[in-house]
Every structure is written in C-alpha cells, then in structure tokens.
Amino acid sequence: MSENFLQIKDLTKSFGSGQARQEVLRGMDFTVKKGEFCVLLGPSGSGKSTLLNIIGGIDTPDGGYVSINGDKLEEMNERQLTLYRRKHLGYVFQMYNLIPNLNVKENIEVGAYLSDKPLDVEEVLTTLGLSEHKYKYPNQLSGGQQQRVSIGRAVVKNPDILMCDEPTGALDYKTSKEILALIEDCNKKFGTTVIMVTHNEAIKYMADHVIKLRDGVVRHNDLNTEKLTALELEW
Amino acid sequence: MRNPLIKRIPRELKTEWHKYLVIILFMVLMIGVISGMYVGHDSMLAAIHAGWEKLKLEDGSFELSHKASQELLSDIGSGEKADVRAYLIEKGQKEADKEVAKQIDESLRDTVTKAIGEGVRAQCQALGITDEALISEQIDAAMQEGFDAAYEEARAAEEFKDAEKEAYEKAHEEVTKKVDEKWGETVDRYDLDNADFVPQRVRIFEHFYREEAEDYNKDGTEDATVRIYMSNSDIDQASFNEGRMPQKENEIAIDRMHAENVGIKIGDTIRIGERDFQVVGLLSYVNYLTLHESNTDLMFDAFGFDVAMVTPEGFRSLRTRVHYSYAFQYEKKPEGKEQLADASENLLKALITQTLVYDNEIEDYLPEYLRQASNFAVSDIEGDLTSTGILCYILIAVIAFIFAITISNTIDKEASVIGTLRASGYSRTEMVVHYMSMPVIVTLLGALIGNVLGYTTFRDVAVNLYYQSYSLPACSTVWSNVALVKTTLIPLTLMFCINLYVIIRKLQISPLRFLRHDLKKTKKSRAMRLPRWSFLRRFRLRILLQNMPNYLILIFGVIFIELMLCFAFGIPDSLDHYADSAEDMILSEYQYMLMDSTDADGEIITTSEKSAEPFCMTSLLFPKETGGFRTGMGSGGDESVSVYGLRKDSAYAPLGEKTGEDGVYLSSAFCKKFSLTKGDVITLHEEYENKSYTFRVKGSIEYDGGIAAFMDEESFRKVFDKKEDEFSGFFSHHRITDIDEQLIATVITKEDIVKVTNQLTHSIGGALEVFKYVLIVLAAALIYLLAKIIIERNEHSISMAKILGFLNGEISSLYILPTAMIVVLFSLISFGVGFCLMIWIFRVFVLQMDGYFSFFMSPSSMILSILYLLIGYTGVSLIDFFRIKRIPLDVALKNIE
Structure with a gap:
C-alpha cells in the first residue's frame, strides 16, 4: 500500500451563519493508503457524511485541504473536479438512486461508460450475483438487490476509491452482510481503496483503518491488525 | 461505448406516450398546417408566375369600336403618336372644300340663272312682249340653250376665281382655327404634348370576345354573364384544371371556379345565348385569376360572371356583338411600377391618336398592372401568412414552456439520480444533453412529420383554400425555403433555446444539493x-x-x-x-363614380335626382411603417386613400367648416387603423408620380367602410389643381336614372x-x-x-x-x-x-x-x-x-x- 494516497489536512467546514452557525468539521487530519479499507465511524452529526462529500469533490471545505495522489482538490476547477470524480471515484449511497427506466445491466453500464478502464459488465454482474436479474428494472428488485446494482455501477468503473455512504443503512442484517462482503471482495479483488461512512460500530472490524469522528474532529485513528471478514461480523 | 442514458429516451417515449403524443400532435398540426400554408402559398405563386410566361399573359389590352385594319394595328404597334392635328385639319379642309365648292356652285348657278332670266326679260320688254307665260317660255328656252356656256364663262372669269380662292382660304382658316381650339383640349386631356414621350413598341394580338347570357340549368332565365374567347388565341391562354380544350363547334370550356360555385360539371350541357354547348373542360385563364367582370368592380363575382373558351366555329355561331379587344405585349417590357405606368401612358397616347386618324374609337384601355382580374389574387396570396406565423410561434413557445416545465419536474423527481450521476463523474454538459434530447427529438419528430404532411396533405388543404377563392391554375409542389425556416428552423430554435435555458438553470445546482433534494434556488x-x-x-x-x-x-x-x-x-x-x-360602411346608399364630369359634348353631367350631391375624389397613398409585409398590386405596400372633396354642408359627410388646403378630416377607419388623432400630420403621395401632400388631421368622420380623407371641395380643387366645375361623382340616397350608363364608371351600394x-x-x-x-x-x-x-x-x-x-x-x-x-x-x-x-x-x-x-x-x-x-x-x-x-x-x- 502506498503511503498517503489520500491526505486530509486541517479540514474545516461549517453551515449557517451567525447564531445558527454550526461547525461540522473542525480541523480534521488523517491519511489513507492506497488499497486500504477505511471506515469513518461516528454518530449522527459527527460530520462523517460531510467529510465523505468533501473527499468526493461534491462539497468544498472552508479550510484545509484534501489531496489525492498529491493533487489538491481545492485547486481544481469544476471541470477538473468532475474529471476527478469520473476517473477516480465510485459512489454508493444509502438510497440506491438507480435510474428507473434502465434495467440492471444498463444501470451498471452507466458507470462503465464513464471509465477509461472499466471492468467487464458481465463479470461484475456475475460477481454481484445479478446475472439472472440483469434485464429486470429496479422496481422489480428487492432493496438488497438494488444496492448490489448500485455497488456494481460504482465498481464497474474500476475506481481508485470507492466511496460508500451508509450502504447498509436501509438494509436488513442478512442483506447488509452480503453487501459488505461484496464491497470487501471489490477491495480485495480490484485493490480499490474503500472509504465507508457508517454508524454501525460492528463494521469497523472488517476495516484496515478505522477513523472515529465526533463533533467534527477525529477522536480515534486506528489501524486494524486483525480483521474479520464481512460474513464474520455480528451486530 | 455509447452513453447508456440514451436508452432511457425510447422507454420514456413509450411509458409517457400519451403526453408525448399530444405534444407531437400539437407540433405536427401546427408545423404541418403552417408549413402546408407556406408550401401551398409558394407553390401557388410559382404556378401563377410560371403561367404568366407559359400562357402568355398580356401586358395590357384595349378595345375598339370597330375591327382594326392591319395598318392601324401596325401603327399602334410602332408606339408612335399619329399627327392628329394634321389629320384633323386635312379632314376638316376636305369637308370644308366640299361645302365651299357646293356653296360656290349653288351661288354661281343662281347668279347665271338670274342673269339669263334678266337678259331674256329685258329683250322681251324691248320687243313689247308682256305675256308672262311667253316670257317664261323664252327664259326656259334660253336657259336650255345658253346656261352651260354662260356658267362656264362665269367660272372662267377672273373675278370669280378670286372670290373662289378667297372662299376656300377663309374656310381653311376656319377649319384650322376650330381644330386648334379642340386640339388644345385634347392635348391637355391626354397630355399629348408631354416632352417625356417615348414610343413604346408593342406586339398586338386579336383577342376578340363575345358576352352572352349563360343559362346553366336551362330554365330559360339568365344565370350569369359569360365572356367567351376563341380557343386559338395566341395571348392570355388558359390552363386546364380538368378536362380538355373544346374541339367541336358545340363544345365549351368554362372557368373552374364558376363551375364549382354553380355546380357545373364536365359533360353537362349549358345554354349560351341561343344554343347549347357541352362542357368539356374546366379552365383558368391566366388573365382571369379572379372573375372581375369590370375592372372597377369592388369584388369579383364568381357566381354571376364566367369566362369561357369555344372553337372559332363555335364563336362564329354566336349572335351577340363581337368585342374587338386587342391584347398587347411590350417588345421590351419595362421593369418597375413607375416605368410600367409611364410605358402604358405613352402607349395610350399612341393608341388615342392612331385610332383617331384611322376613324376608330377606343372603348376600353387597361394596362395589365392595373388589371384586377389578374392581380387581385396574386396580391392577396402574397400577403396573408405573417399573422399565422406569429400564432404558430406563440403556440410553439407554449409547448416549449410545457416541455420545460415537464422536464423541470422530471429533474426534480430524479434529483437523487442526477446527484448520484454527477457525483459519479457525469458532467453537467452530459446531463444537459441528456435532458435536452427528449424535447429535441420530439420537436424534430414533430417537425419531420409536420413537414411531410405540410408538403402533402396540408399543402393540398392550403391550395384548395386558394382554389375555393380564386380561379387559379393547377400547381405542383415547390420547395419552400421560407417554410423550412419559419416552420422548422424557428420553432426548433425556439424550443431548443427555451428548454436549454430552463434545463441549464435547473442543473446549475451542485450534485450534493441534488442528492439532498435541495433544489430551490431561494429558501x-x-x-x-x-x-x-x-x-x-x-x-x-x-x-x-x-x-x-x-x-x-x-x-x-x-x-x-x-x-x-x-x-x-x-x-x-x-x-x-x-x-x-x-349600411354604416358606405357614405351614401348610392355612390356614383363618373368617367368624367362632362359628357361627350363637353357638357357638365347633371341629374334631376334631388338627393344627389356631387363630390370630388382622388386616390393617394399613405405610407405604412410596418415594413415589408406585403408587396401587392399597385399598392407597393402603401395604403390606398380616397381623398374626397365635399361641400362644406354635405348631407353625406358633413365637415362643418372649411378644412383649408392643409387640413383634412379622416374616416374613422383611417384613424383606427393607423392610430391617428386630431392634430396629427399625415403625408399622402401620388402612386405614379413623385408628388406628395401634407395635411393636418382636423378630426374624424364616422365611416368604417374605407380609408378616406375629406376636404371641402374648394380646397380640394386648389390642392389637386382641378377646374372649378370639375367633380368625380354623385352621392345619392336613391338610384340615379338620368345619367347615361356609358358615363358611369362604377356604382357602389350596400x-x-x-x-x-x-x-x-x-x-x-x-x-x-x-x-x-x-x-x-x-x-x-x-x-x-x-x-x-x-x-x-x-x-x-x-x-x-x-x-x-x-x-x-x-x-x-x-x-x-x-x-x-x-x-x-x-x-x-x-x-x-x-x-x-x-x-x-x-x-x-x-x-x-x-x-x-x-x-x-x-x-x-x-x-x-x-x-x-x-x-x-x-x-x-x-x-x-x-x-x-x-x-x-x-x-x-x-x-x-
């Protein structure tokens, strides 16, 4: 794993103004290595989603910076940021946000289209266990299946970083573990750096790197020496 | 790899088919109808313009009271004026010579008779003869014996010769004096001495016609007047909408529009004058696109008037008088209206003078550019599409807004997806292109189908609309650039711009706000x-x-x-x-326009009708400032204004006061049409002369029937340089019956x-x-x-x-x-x-x-x-x-x- 693939330095962010001003990030510092499975853990309002959005280049910090492979996001213009997201990132959200009138395969192709080095769509479908559903529309799938498609859409790009915002937040226990296993697979199989936001403490055991946030600051920044597999997790 | 988002479009079209169907239907109907109108319009004009060449449209025509000799036609064709004065003097002198010779002869005979009588009587008295009977006998005998010798002797006398010469000279002088007097008037009237006269060479064609009563239902009553020409005419030919030319003596081809209006079909037999003809063709004469019986008719009458074609044999078999009408074409046709006006003026001078010297008379003269029957339809077709176009654009804009709102709603609905796609790296441009595709595709589809229909079905509808109004030739579809621009490019651009604006505006917000469904610009x-x-x-x-x-x-x-x-x-x-x-559209129940204010003898035309009131009138043009909407016949895009000169206390349009030479009252229609009010200044100009008049509006007169200006007659005559007793016609509450119809140009009634x-x-x-x-x-x-x-x-x-x-x-x-x-x-x-x-x-x-x-x-x-x-x-x-x-x-x- 290369050092300092992703570097977060003195990151601050606040919302509102005057008395309503709320500081969400208050000088955050940490680094993530390439290929690392990093979990951002924290309760609601700890700033984890905001942090993820800033790393993803869809939100901007008030202070500090994010650098990927030495390139600072703050120095990028809108077009460069779009290209950054296009070339380097894959996104998985709590809500799957699939395109309703595209079928499973086409929804995954939406991700493949953006990439210069996409994975084979059929292979991704097989990996995600969606082969038999590939011609179904999102409204014909269960929540777990939809999240698989959403992961497929992100992974097929063969991104450097897979950003996951509470990917299991809307799923049941069993399906959640399956989804986590898939993300784990991607991390292992394709060497994709994973940054996952969650409030589920149990997930930290499958991560290489656990960053606990509270009130906008990093409370703990730990590296797991012994990891569990997703299927071994219990909560 | 093709953008997979493209696949959404056919599916969206499929699932929302009813919405898009309505929109496409809208576009197809609007684009189709407007395109059809433009294509029909262009096709029709192209057919008309092609017909002018192919069917040899005249440049004008004249009618003579007698058939013209070849010499007369050749002299008119040269365009030169005849030396009318010399002709009149020569003619007058000849007549005078005859008269003088007759008088001299009578006078000489009287003198000789008297001298012989007196001589015999003197001899009888010397011989003492007193018996009167004997004296008379002697005188008769002397007359018989010596009259001729005495007559010749008297003629040979120097004294007689001097007197005779003097008599002739005096008579010639008298003739010259009279001709000069009359000539002055003629010269003035027809401006024959105009220094700008240029001979206008023309080719002349016989274009005789007869006017017969048409009885199409053969019930014994006249249903219409039909003007019949021969099928072998070399000018003003016809195109056939249906059927063929007449080939037999009893065959006839009639105007299509008239046939349609009154229900005559090919194969029907109609009665023309006193004989029956079988209808074998429905035609459109190039010079009768509208059935104006007379050029002064306010409106054409396709019910009561018809034009027709028969074979020369058929023509000869008819009984009414032949109208010796001749059509002409300029050898070198002048371009531009003013030049045409000058040329026709010059030709008229040649025509007047030449017919005079050939002892013929002009019954009618009409240059083509003034001919209602061939210009009315063209002028009407030329300028009738702008408002339809405006209506189309408004509708397209409405549809564009509906689209924009629909897409805006879709964007709201798909906010999370858009946020995810943007977060995944889809650029804003890609999203804009994606959401723009639907309106562009639907508009293109609408425009495509609309244009196809426009060039087929709707073109036929538009052309039929023209056919319902006018006697037009058959036309074939022509490509219309205007239609493409106005019905396709402009709506597409309109649709594109409105949607692009709304979509770009809508997609301005950040991916994060899309993900949060935070779409409102202002909170x-x-x-x-x-x-x-x-x-x-x-x-x-x-x-x-x-x-x-x-x-x-x-x-x-x-x-x-x-x-x-x-x-x-x-x-x-x-x-x-x-x-x-x-009733409110006319100034009087009967408005008589006269050919001139004097009759053939130069007497002022009067009437015994008590309610009749003379008025003066001239036509001028009011410049329209609306730009090149229309370039129709004679108007050059300007509004034709009838300027009246009325009595101050007119019973028909009371002015109340003298307007003065620089003041006018305007008709209410004039005021409303051009938003003119009291105190405004208007400039009117002559149509064919570079002359204009400026007036201050003194008020308006309630009259919605026409664009008119009113002055008191005194001021009118001064401004327009008219003689004191000159006028143009009569207003009257009742029909005027005591004016010769030949002197009346037109009568306008309700x-x-x-x-x-x-x-x-x-x-x-x-x-x-x-x-x-x-x-x-x-x-x-x-x-x-x-x-x-x-x-x-x-x-x-x-x-x-x-x-x-x-x-x-x-x-x-x-x-x-x-x-x-x-x-x-x-x-x-x-x-x-x-x-x-x-x-x-x-x-x-x-x-x-x-x-x-x-x-x-x-x-x-x-x-x-x-x-x-x-x-x-x-x-x-x-x-x-x-x-x-x-x-x-x-x-x-x-x-x-």
Whole structure:
C-alpha cells in the first residue's frame, strides 16, 4: 500500500451563519493508503457524511485541504473536479438512486461508460450475483438487490476509491452482510481503496483503518491488525 | 461505448406516450398546417408566375369600336403618336372644300340663272312682249340653250376665281382655327404634348370576345354573364384544371371556379345565348385569376360572371356583338411600377391618336398592372401568412414552456439520480444533453412529420383554400425555403433555446444539493401564514401556493387557449358583423363614380335626382411603417386613400367648416387603423408620380367602410389643381336614372359591401369552421397537458395522502379543485386578455391589407368561447380524477422507483 494516497489536512467546514452557525468539521487530519479499507465511524452529526462529500469533490471545505495522489482538490476547477470524480471515484449511497427506466445491466453500464478502464459488465454482474436479474428494472428488485446494482455501477468503473455512504443503512442484517462482503471482495479483488461512512460500530472490524469522528474532529485513528471478514461480523 | 442514458429516451417515449403524443400532435398540426400554408402559398405563386410566361399573359389590352385594319394595328404597334392635328385639319379642309365648292356652285348657278332670266326679260320688254307665260317660255328656252356656256364663262372669269380662292382660304382658316381650339383640349386631356414621350413598341394580338347570357340549368332565365374567347388565341391562354380544350363547334370550356360555385360539371350541357354547348373542360385563364367582370368592380363575382373558351366555329355561331379587344405585349417590357405606368401612358397616347386618324374609337384601355382580374389574387396570396406565423410561434413557445416545465419536474423527481450521476463523474454538459434530447427529438419528430404532411396533405388543404377563392391554375409542389425556416428552423430554435435555458438553470445546482433534494434556488425562511380556515381549505391553498409556477404556466396556457377560441369564434363573427353593418360602411346608399364630369359634348353631367350631391375624389397613398409585409398590386405596400372633396354642408359627410388646403378630416377607419388623432400630420403621395401632400388631421368622420380623407371641395380643387366645375361623382340616397350608363364608371351600394363578405365567407368560411374545431381540440389537449403536469408533480404527496387515509374523492377535491378554481377564474380573465390580444393581432393583420376591418365577437360567441374551455376542462378533470385514483400507495414509500 502506498503511503498517503489520500491526505486530509486541517479540514474545516461549517453551515449557517451567525447564531445558527454550526461547525461540522473542525480541523480534521488523517491519511489513507492506497488499497486500504477505511471506515469513518461516528454518530449522527459527527460530520462523517460531510467529510465523505468533501473527499468526493461534491462539497468544498472552508479550510484545509484534501489531496489525492498529491493533487489538491481545492485547486481544481469544476471541470477538473468532475474529471476527478469520473476517473477516480465510485459512489454508493444509502438510497440506491438507480435510474428507473434502465434495467440492471444498463444501470451498471452507466458507470462503465464513464471509465477509461472499466471492468467487464458481465463479470461484475456475475460477481454481484445479478446475472439472472440483469434485464429486470429496479422496481422489480428487492432493496438488497438494488444496492448490489448500485455497488456494481460504482465498481464497474474500476475506481481508485470507492466511496460508500451508509450502504447498509436501509438494509436488513442478512442483506447488509452480503453487501459488505461484496464491497470487501471489490477491495480485495480490484485493490480499490474503500472509504465507508457508517454508524454501525460492528463494521469497523472488517476495516484496515478505522477513523472515529465526533463533533467534527477525529477522536480515534486506528489501524486494524486483525480483521474479520464481512460474513464474520455480528451486530 | 455509447452513453447508456440514451436508452432511457425510447422507454420514456413509450411509458409517457400519451403526453408525448399530444405534444407531437400539437407540433405536427401546427408545423404541418403552417408549413402546408407556406408550401401551398409558394407553390401557388410559382404556378401563377410560371403561367404568366407559359400562357402568355398580356401586358395590357384595349378595345375598339370597330375591327382594326392591319395598318392601324401596325401603327399602334410602332408606339408612335399619329399627327392628329394634321389629320384633323386635312379632314376638316376636305369637308370644308366640299361645302365651299357646293356653296360656290349653288351661288354661281343662281347668279347665271338670274342673269339669263334678266337678259331674256329685258329683250322681251324691248320687243313689247308682256305675256308672262311667253316670257317664261323664252327664259326656259334660253336657259336650255345658253346656261352651260354662260356658267362656264362665269367660272372662267377672273373675278370669280378670286372670290373662289378667297372662299376656300377663309374656310381653311376656319377649319384650322376650330381644330386648334379642340386640339388644345385634347392635348391637355391626354397630355399629348408631354416632352417625356417615348414610343413604346408593342406586339398586338386579336383577342376578340363575345358576352352572352349563360343559362346553366336551362330554365330559360339568365344565370350569369359569360365572356367567351376563341380557343386559338395566341395571348392570355388558359390552363386546364380538368378536362380538355373544346374541339367541336358545340363544345365549351368554362372557368373552374364558376363551375364549382354553380355546380357545373364536365359533360353537362349549358345554354349560351341561343344554343347549347357541352362542357368539356374546366379552365383558368391566366388573365382571369379572379372573375372581375369590370375592372372597377369592388369584388369579383364568381357566381354571376364566367369566362369561357369555344372553337372559332363555335364563336362564329354566336349572335351577340363581337368585342374587338386587342391584347398587347411590350417588345421590351419595362421593369418597375413607375416605368410600367409611364410605358402604358405613352402607349395610350399612341393608341388615342392612331385610332383617331384611322376613324376608330377606343372603348376600353387597361394596362395589365392595373388589371384586377389578374392581380387581385396574386396580391392577396402574397400577403396573408405573417399573422399565422406569429400564432404558430406563440403556440410553439407554449409547448416549449410545457416541455420545460415537464422536464423541470422530471429533474426534480430524479434529483437523487442526477446527484448520484454527477457525483459519479457525469458532467453537467452530459446531463444537459441528456435532458435536452427528449424535447429535441420530439420537436424534430414533430417537425419531420409536420413537414411531410405540410408538403402533402396540408399543402393540398392550403391550395384548395386558394382554389375555393380564386380561379387559379393547377400547381405542383415547390420547395419552400421560407417554410423550412419559419416552420422548422424557428420553432426548433425556439424550443431548443427555451428548454436549454430552463434545463441549464435547473442543473446549475451542485450534485450534493441534488442528492439532498435541495433544489430551490431561494429558501423561504418560513411558510406563509394562512387564515383560520378549515383544514381542507388551508390544505388546498397550500397546494395552490406550492404549485404556483405550474399554475402560472396553466394561466399562460388558458390565455393562449382563449386567444385561439377568440380567433375561432371572432373571425366568422367579424365577417358577419361587417356584412350586417354594411349600411354604416358606405357614405351614401348610392355612390356614383363618373368617367368624367362632362359628357361627350363637353357638357357638365347633371341629374334631376334631388338627393344627389356631387363630390370630388382622388386616390393617394399613405405610407405604412410596418415594413415589408406585403408587396401587392399597385399598392407597393402603401395604403390606398380616397381623398374626397365635399361641400362644406354635405348631407353625406358633413365637415362643418372649411378644412383649408392643409387640413383634412379622416374616416374613422383611417384613424383606427393607423392610430391617428386630431392634430396629427399625415403625408399622402401620388402612386405614379413623385408628388406628395401634407395635411393636418382636423378630426374624424364616422365611416368604417374605407380609408378616406375629406376636404371641402374648394380646397380640394386648389390642392389637386382641378377646374372649378370639375367633380368625380354623385352621392345619392336613391338610384340615379338620368345619367347615361356609358358615363358611369362604377356604382357602389350596400350590396357591393355584402358581396365582399359573401365572397370571403364562401372562400374561407368552411376552412374557419374546421379551424374552429381544430383549435378546440388543441385547447383541450393543451389543458390536458397542463393539468397532467400538476398531478404528476404532486404524485408523491397524493400517494402519501392516500397512505394517511384520505379518500380518493377528498384527494381529488384537494388537487383538482384549486386547478378548477384557477381555470374558472382565469378563463374569464383570459378571455379579456385573449380578446384584447386578438384585437391587436387583427390590427397587425389588417395593417398588411388594404382597407379596414375591425375585430368583432358577438356576446353568444364570447360566452361560448369561455364555455368551450370549461367543458374541455371538465373532461380533463375527469381524466385527472382517474389519474389520481390510479396513483399507487407505494410511490411515497419507495425510493425514486
């Protein structure tokens, strides 16, 4: 794993103004290595989603910076940021946000289209266990299946970083573990750096790197020496 | 790899087919109809212009009282003026010589007879003979014996010769004096001494015709007057819309329009004069695109007048007199109206002088550029599309807005997906392109189908509209660049720009805000406080407030629908109203325009009709400032103004005071058409001369029948350099019977006004009826689309309301009632707006035409136009009710799906 693939330095962010001003990030510092499975853990309002959005280049910090492979996001213009997201990132959200009138395969192709080095769509479908559903529309799938498609859409790009915002937040226990296993697979199989936001403490055991946030600051920044597999997790 | 988002488009089209079908139908109808009108218009004009060459349209014609000799035709053809003065003097001297010789002879005979008588009587007296009988006998004998010798002797006398010479000289002098006196008048009248005269060489063609009574139903009464030409004419030929040329003596081809109007078909036998003819062809003469019997007719009459073609044998078999009409073509046709006017003036001079010296008479002279029958239709066709185009663009803009709102709603609905795609790296441009594809595809599809229909079905509809009005030649479709630009490129650009603006604006916000469904540009700090109404009423009001942008579009749509309905109801109403108020459209029950104020003997024309009042009149042009709307016949785009010179105390248009040489009263139509008021200054100019007159408007006279200006006759005569007793015609309450018809140019009565509207109603009435129903369907479709948008936008809330336990009826009352209230309220307001807009559009339209025509809607039409909208909306509400009923409960519970 290369050092300092992703570097977060003195990151601050606040919302509102005057008395309503709320500081969400208050000088955050940490680094993530390439290929690392990093979990951002924290309760609601700890700033984890905001942090993820800033790393993803869809939100901007008030202070500090994010650098990927030495390139600072703050120095990028809108077009460069779009290209950054296009070339380097894959996104998985709590809500799957699939395109309703595209079928499973086409929804995954939406991700493949953006990439210069996409994975084979059929292979991704097989990996995600969606082969038999590939011609179904999102409204014909269960929540777990939809999240698989959403992961497929992100992974097929063969991104450097897979950003996951509470990917299991809307799923049941069993399906959640399956989804986590898939993300784990991607991390292992394709060497994709994973940054996952969650409030589920149990997930930290499958991560290489656990960053606990509270009130906008990093409370703990730990590296797991012994990891569990997703299927071994219990909560 | 192709962008997979493309695959959404056919699916979107499939799932939302009814919405897009309505939009495409709209576009197809609008683009198709307008394109059809342009293509029909261009095709028709192309056919007419091609016909001018192919069918050898004359440059003018003249009619003589007798058949012209070859020498006369050749001399007219040279374009040179004849030396009329020399001719008249020579002719006069010849006549005078005859008279003088006769008188001298009589006088000499008297003198000789008297001398012989006196000589014999003197001899008898010397011989003492007193018997008178004997004396008479002697005188007779002497006369018989010596008269001739005495007569010759007297003639040979020097004294006689001097007297004879003197008599001839005196007579010649007298003739010259008289010719000069008369000649002066002729020269003045026809401006024969004009130094600018240039001989205008022309080729002359015999174009004789007869006028017969046409009895098409053979009931023994005359149904129409038919003007019959021979089939072997080398000029002003005809194209055949149906059938063929007559080949046998008893065959005839008649005007298609007339045949259609009165129901004559090929194969029918009609009675012409005193014999029967079989109709073998329906034709359109190149010089009779409208059936104007006389060039001074206010309107053509395709019912009571017909033109026809028979074989030369058939022509000879007819009994009425031959009209010796000759058509001419310039050897070198001048270009431009003024040059044409000069050329025809010059030719007229040659014609007047040459016919005079050949002892012939001109019955009629008409240069082609002034010929109503060949120019009226062209001029009308040339300038009738602008307003339709404007209407089309307004509708396209409405559709573009509907599209924009639909897409805007879709974007709102798909906010999470857009946020995810943007977060995944889709650029804003890619998203804009994606959301733009649907309007572009639908517009292209609409434009494509519309154009195909425009060049086929709708072209035929448009061409048929022209055929219903005019006797036009058969035409083939021509490519119209104007149609492409106006019906395809402009609507596409309009659609593109409006949608692009809305979509770009909508997609401006960051991916994060899309993900958070935070789509409002401005955030309201707090909700508006509502009065303490019942919950449902407040709920309804909230819905109304939340959907304000959609309701604004709905209101815009309702205004547009009302505008369309005002158009559909108002045009026929306006025509009827015009006919109904025909009496207010004329200055007097009978308006006689005379050929001249004097008769052939130079006497001032008078009448014993007590109510008759002479007036002076001249035609000038008022420049229109609206730009190149129309370039029709004679008008050059300018408005033709009749300037009247009236008695100060006129019973027909009382001025009240003298206007002076720089003042005029204007007709109310003139004031309304050009928004002129008292104190304004207008400049009128001559059509064919570089001369203009400036007047200050002193007031208006209630007269909607024409664009007219009024002055007192004294000032009129001074301004227009008229003689003191010169005038143009009579106003009269009753028919004038004591003026020779030859002296009357035209008579305008109420019937002429009614004839105009009858012809218009006949020409466009059917189309208007169809148009009315098309507009009503379009109106219902438009309101369907707008109401659908509102329901679609609230699908989530409606679903949630269902989950909460609201009944379908309650939900419908929550979501349909506000729309219904808006529609009802704004149907009334929109009617007012639509009505005013229509008046404005009508004004723009009327500005392109000559004359004045005001927009009118009857109260029943006003009520109907609102009622139709409401009935249409009731239908749409029913659809909405079922639409609400069909919204599933899980819409609110599920993700975007």
